[in-house]
Amino acid sequence: MDTSNPAVFVNAELLRMYVGRKVRAVIQVVRSDGGGVVGKSTDEKQLIVKGSPPLPLTTYVEVIGIAESNQAIHAEIWTNFGDTFGMTSAPKSTVLSSVLHRVDLQMLLGLHIFPVTFGCDCVDC
Secondary structure, eight states: OOOSSOOEEOOHHHHGGGTTSEEEEEEEEEEEETTEEEEEOTTSOEEEEESOOOSSOOSEEEEEEEEOSSSEEEEEEEEEEESSSOOSSSOHHHHHHHHHHHHHHHHHHTOOOOOOOOSOOSTTO
16 A cells, blocks of 8 residues: 555545645546546535546445546546445435535545444444
8 A cells, every 4th residue: 555645535625726636535426428427526516537437337436546627536546335325224315414524524624534434323223
């Protein structure tokens, strides 16, 4: 694992501050074509990810690559996260919102506290 040039976690809002640098982002895939993917960032804004996505491509992916502009990443690494975020008993929108809020909060505060829990916070799970 190369730790000499870590990728900064970004959402669409933060991407503009890291143009030309290595970044990582989690997106919800909206559509895919031969040249890449259009997705929704954790802050609900659109991101364009260029490169060769894996096949099959799942609904949620993490990408690591170079920020080309304030809306585009050229991905070198694609990681499928699946079509859900481990939704068991909580409504999907509630759990996803909670997870994405935690990721955004960590990014905004410059924290790298991991792992981010992809599941329900209730005591019943």
